[in-house]
Each structure stands twice: as C-alpha cells, then as structure tokens.
Amino acid sequence: MQLSQEAVLSGTVLSLRGEVIASSVLVDAVSFAYRATPVLDGASFELGVGEFVALAGPNGSGKSTLMRIVLGLLPATSGRVEVLGRPPAQLRERWRIGYVPQRPVAAALLPATVADVVAAGRLARRGWWRRPTAGDRVAVDSALEAVALGERRGHRLAELSGGQQQRAFIAKALATEPDLLVLDEPTAGVDADSQRRFRSALLAARGRGATVLLVSHELGAVADDLDRLLLLSGGKISFDGSPADLAASGVSLGVHATDLPVWLEGLA
Amino acid sequence: MSFAVPTLAALPLPWPFDRQYMQLALAAGMVVGLCAPLIGTFLVQKRLSLLGDGIGHVAFAGVAAGLLVDVWPIWTALVAAITGAVAIEWLRARGRAGGDLALALFFYSGIAGGVVLTGLAGALDSSTLTYLFGSILTVDRADVITITVLGAGIVAVMVVGWRALFSIVLDEDAARVAGLPVDRLNLGLAALTAVTVVAGMRIVGVLLVAALMVLPVGAAQRLTRSFGATMVVASAIGVLSAIVGLGAARQWALAPGGTIVLVAAAAFAVAGVARAGRDHSGPRRQTAVGA
Numbered sequence: 378m379q380l381s382q383e384a385v386l387s388g389t390v391l392s393l394r395g396e397v398i399a400s401s402v403l404v405d406a407v408s409f410a411y412r413a414t415p416v417l418d419g420a421s422f423e424l425g426v427g428e429f430v431a432l433a434g435p436n437g438s439g440k441s442t443l444m445r446i447v448l449g450l451l452p453a454t455s456g457r458v459e460v461l462g463r464p465p466a467q468l469r470e471r472w473r474i475g476y477v478p479q480r481p482v483a484a485a486l487l488p489a490t491v492a493d494v495v496a497a498g499r500l501a502r503r504g505w506w507r508r509p510t511a512g513d514r515v516a517v518d519s520a521l522e523a524v525a526l527g528e529r530r531g532h533r534l535a536e537l538s539g540g541q542q543q544r545a546f547i548a549k550a551l552a553t554e555p556d557l558l559v560l561d562e563p564t565a566g567v568d569a570d571s572q573r574r575f576r577s578a579l580l581a582a583r584g585r586g587a588t589v590l591l592v593s594h595e596l597g598a599v600a601d602d603l604d605r606l607l608l609l610s611g612g613k614i615s616f617d618g619s620p621a622d623l624a625a626s627g628v629s630l631g632v633h634a635t636d637l638p639v640w641l642e643g644l645a
Numbered sequence: 646m647s648f649a650v651p652t653l654a655a656l657p658l659p660w661p662f663d664r665q666y667m668q669l670a671l672a673a674g675m676v677v678g679l680c681a682p683l684i685g686t687f688l689v690q691k692r693l694s695l696l697g698d699g700i701g702h703v704a705f706a707g708v709a710a711g712l713l714v715d716v717w718p719i720w721t722a723l724v725a726a727i728t729g730a731v732a733i734e735w736l737r738a739r740g741r742a743g744g745d746l747a748l749a750l751f752f753y754s755g756i757a758g759g760v761v762l763t764g765l766a767g768a769l770d771s772s773t774l775t776y777l778f779g780s781i782l783t784v785d786r787a788d789v790i791t792i793t794v795l796g797a798g799i800v801a802v803m804v805v806g807w808r809a810l811f812s813i814v815l816d817e818d819a820a821r822v823a824g825l826p827v828d829r830l831n832l833g834l835a836a837l838t839a840v841t842v843v844a845g846m847r848i849v850g851v852l853l854v855a856a857l858m859v860l861p862v863g864a865a866q867r868l869t870r871s872f873g874a875t876m877v878v879a880s881a882i883g884v885l886s887a888i889v890g891l892g893a894a895r896q897w898a899l900a901p902g903g904t905i906v907l908v909a910a911a912a913f914a915v916a917g918v919a920r921a922g923r924d925h926s927g928p929r930r931q932t933a934v935g936a
Contacts, residue, residue: 493873
C-alpha cells in the first residue's frame with residue numbers, strides 16, 4: 378500500500394488529543410531480516426484512529442516481529458513506520474501506546490499486588506521519578522474496574538489465575554489511557570469468563586476512541602467486534618478487510634477459536 | 646587512609662553495645678543491613694541473586710590493587726566493582742551472558758587476579774581476610790562515615806527510582822515501549838550493587854556481602870504482598886540481622902560477619918516455615934483465588 382500525499386491529506390482525522398494525524402499506525406513497505414533470514418517483505422497497512430483491528434497469521438509469519446517494529450522495539454530493515462503521526466523512535470509521549478505483552482507469567486514469589494502492577498502503568502505518563510498523585514490513583518482504580526479486578530487489587534499477582542493475571546496486565550496498559558493499545562496473543566489459554574471480560578475491556582478502550590491492534594491466533598472472543606482483519610503470510614499482508622469479507626470468501630469465523638489457526642496454516 | 650575525625654566518648658548504650666568499637670560496628674552494620682536488601686529486592690526478582698557475589702569477587706581484585714599501589718583499598722575496590730558491574734550488565738543486556746559461563750569467567754578472573762595482586766603486594770596474610778570475611782569490630786569513624794555516605798546515596802536513589810525498577814522487573818519490553826530509560830536504569834542498578842558490595846565489604850566481607858542482599862529479601866517476600874512492603878520488611882530484617890548478629894558475636898565470641906549472615910539465614914528459614922504454615926491453614930482462600 379503506497380500512500381500518496383493526497384491520500385494522507387484526504388484521510389486526515391483528529392486524534393483523541395486534538396492533533397491532526399493521518400492514521401494511528403502507518404506501516405509502508407516494511408521489510409525485516411534476522412541476519413540473512415527474511416521475515417517481512419514489504420508489509421503495508423494502516424490503522425485509522427479508533428479502529429479495532431486484529432493481525433493474524435500462521436506461526437512464524439512474523440506477526441511478533443511486525444508488532445515489535447510498530448512498538449519501536451526493533452528497527453525495520455527498510456520501509457516507513459509511523460505511530461501516532463511519528464516514527465516510533467521519535468514519539469516522545471510514549472505513554473500514548475499501551476502494550477500488553479504475551480502471557481506474562483508472574484513468578485510464584487514475585488512480591489507484587491495487582492494494584493502494584495496496574496500502578497506501574499502510570500509511571501511513564503507522570504515521569505518515572507515522580508510520586509503517584511491522586512489522579513494516578515483514580516486512573517488505577519478505573520482501570521481495575523474496567524477489567525473487573527477491583528476486588529482483587531490487594532491480592533498477590535501470582536495468586537490469580539492465568540486469565541486474571543492477563544487482565545491485570547491489560548489494566549496496566551489501560552491505566553495510561555492510551556491512544557493506541559497493542560496486545561500480543563492476549564487470550565491464548567485464557568478461560569471463558571476472562572475472555573468475556575477481556576472483550577468488554579477492549580470495547581471500553583475503543584469506546585474512548587483508542588485504536589486497538591490485537592496480534593493473535595485466537596479471535597473467538599472479539600471476532601464479531603473487529604473492524605478489520607489483517608492476515609500476514611509470506612512476509613506480506615495477504616488479506617486486509619472486514620471479517621464479513623473473509624466470511625464471504627468462504628472462510629467461516631464462526632468457530633474461529635478452533636478453525637482459524639487451521640486455515641491460517643493453509644495460507645502460509 | 647585516614648582523615649582526621651575527632652575521638653568521641655562512647656554513647657550510653659546498654660550491653661552488648663556499651664563499648665565504642667561495638668557502637669561503630671553497630672552503626673556500620675545497620676547501614677549495610679538497611680541498604681543491601683533494598684538493592685537485593687530487584688536482584689532477586691531479576692534472578693540475579695548471585696550477581697552481588699560475583700561483583701564481590703571482582704571487588705577483591707580492586708582491594709588487592711589498592712594494597713599493591715598503597716591506596717585506600719575501599720576506593721580501588723569501588724572502581725573495580727563498578728567497572729565489573731557495568732561490564733556484566735553490558736553483557737547481560739546484549740544477551741551474551743545468558744549462560745552463566747561468561748559470568749563465571751569474569752568472577753573467577755576477578756578473585757584470581759586479586760590473589761595474584763595481593764601476593765605481589767606481599768599482603769597475602771591475615772589482612773586479606775579482613776576484606777574476604779569482614780572485620781566489623783575494627784571499623785573506625787572514617788569507615789562509618791564512608792559507609793553512611795554510600796548508604797545514603799543508595800537510599801536516595803531507591804526512594805526515587807524503585808517504581809521504575811519495579812516496572813522493568815515486571816516486563817522489560819513493556820517498560821521500553823512506555824519510554825522508561827531501561828538501559829540507564831539497569832546500569833544504575835548494577836552500579837548501586839557494586840557500591841553496596843563495597844559498603845558491606847568491611848562488615849561481612851566480599852564473600853558474604855551478597856548474602857545480606859538476598860537472604861532478607863527471601864524472608865520478606867514470604868511474608869508480604871506488595872513490592873514496597875517487601876523492600877521495607879527486607880530492610881528491617883537486614884538491620885535486625887546486624888543487631889542480633891553483632892550481639893550474639895560478642896556474647897559467644899563468634900566471627901561477627903558470619904554470625905550476621907547466619908541470623909539472616911535463620912530469618913529466611915523462619916519466614917519459609919511461617920509461609921508454609923499460612924498456606925496450609927488457608928487452602929480454601931487459595932482455591933477461591935485461583936478459580
């Protein structure tokens with residue numbers, strides 16, 4: 378997808394912060410290789426402000442690599458990346474990106490409460506050397522409520538189930554009130570109740586106007602809510618459209634949690 | 646090294662801290678008991694419990710260099726320890742110290758270099774033991790002042806930086822995405838580990854100082870829930886270990902450094918038993934939470 382200057386201008390939208398940006402995420406002809414092994418080969422896509430998009434693909438297709446490039450954790454070998462209107466390395470208000478890493482499993486003896494974890498999400502926004510303010514505490518409470526963990530705030534993280542721990546890390550990302558929320562395989566192996574609460578937390582973030590990028594194999598919980606689905610295979614975006622378009626092509630997302638990985642492998 | 650410090654009379658403290666040498670030992674021991682677990686809380690969570698031990702080995706090479714060139718060994722140990730700590734963190738951050746072999750090479754080179762340099766200085770005798778196993782009963786006012794200044798620096802940095810360091814412990818990538826200066830904070834923690842090793846060197850020795858960083862934390866994290874409480878309780882256990890260890894050492898004429906560490910180890914064991922007892926008595930709550 379080559380974006381012309383006209384397209385950028387005509388596509389401008391006002392972000393949550395009142396600034397004019399063309400898109401929340403712009404990935405234009407991005408390639409990446411680990412040493413001599415190519416992983417991405419001219420991948421392009423764009424996320425509009427407030428869109429809810431899933432990035433799916435077979436194992437080893439480079440989903441995580443592409444996500445790390447968007448997050449600024451890896452530099453692309455070539456191509457252009459903009460996040461919230463700037464190259465990732467130049468984005469100063471980093472707290473505007475909320476990131477939920479893949480299945481962070483707490484060590485059994487990690488001395489941290491759920492509230493400790495969520496409060497850590499506020500650090501970047503207020504300055505890591507500053508003490509928490511009343512505003513920080515309100516944001517932490519509100520993020521805990523959004524993932525239905527308010528009553529667990531004083532529990533040790535390691536005492537929670539895998540799904541509850543995942544929700545705690547989602548609350549940590551939500552606590553900064555991000556404009557872009559990126560989640561890496563957030564529902565893998567998570568129980569049904571947590572999946573339901575996970576969905577409502579994401580819909581609440583999107584309701585605030587945040588753009589949500591879900592990098593996942595398992596879309597069961599949110600398949601009906603997605604604006605778009607991106608499929609990555611062969612280092613490129615091989616499908617970019619609505620789940621309905623995908624369904625029209627004969628692929629059912631009805632029981633996605635189980636059949637999605639199967640047909641994704643077929644696309645590889 | 647000696648800078649002029651006026652001699653003062655002993656404070657009116659009860660036995661076993663009625664003598665001035667015991668009071669100086671108490672002051673130095675309490676400062677190290679307070680600071681070492683603050684740093685150790687992060688090392689334990691990062692699975693770097695033995696880092697302090699390794700840096701202690703490197704610091705010993707610094708001590709030996711000081712003895713050789715006739716400079717106060719505290720300063721040369723500080724330079725060696727900080728250089729070693731920063732180098733180790735540099736290796737770790739680049740994934741080149743994933744296996745412990747690189748660290749082992751580093752640490753054993755440190756202690757072997759120390760032995761060779763001490764031999765060259767003609768000091769491979771009982772004075773070496775002072776640094777290997779501590780000599781808390783011989784600390785003077787200059788030592789106490791140096792240790793207190795180093796300790797105050799550690800506490801100040803921890804008060805400001807502990808939340809950011811905790812965020813890195815939780816998830817280093819997420820901390821980077823959030824824009825925290827992860828590399829600089831990790832280097833800072835490594836440097837503070839080195840400072841703690843040197844501050845504790847006269848108290849329990851380079852071979853045992855890591856124990857004061859780790860054992861009180863192991864005890865505290867079995868008793869507390871939040872990260873902040875773990876730091877506070879670990880420091881309290883560190884200070885109590887110093888007090889009880891010194892008292893016991895005087896009562897039974899034991900080696901004070903080793904006694905302090907054994908008290909901390911006992912606290913670890915007691916906390917482990919208390920935790921196991923609590924887990925046994927509350928299975929219903931555990932099940933409910935894990936559901």
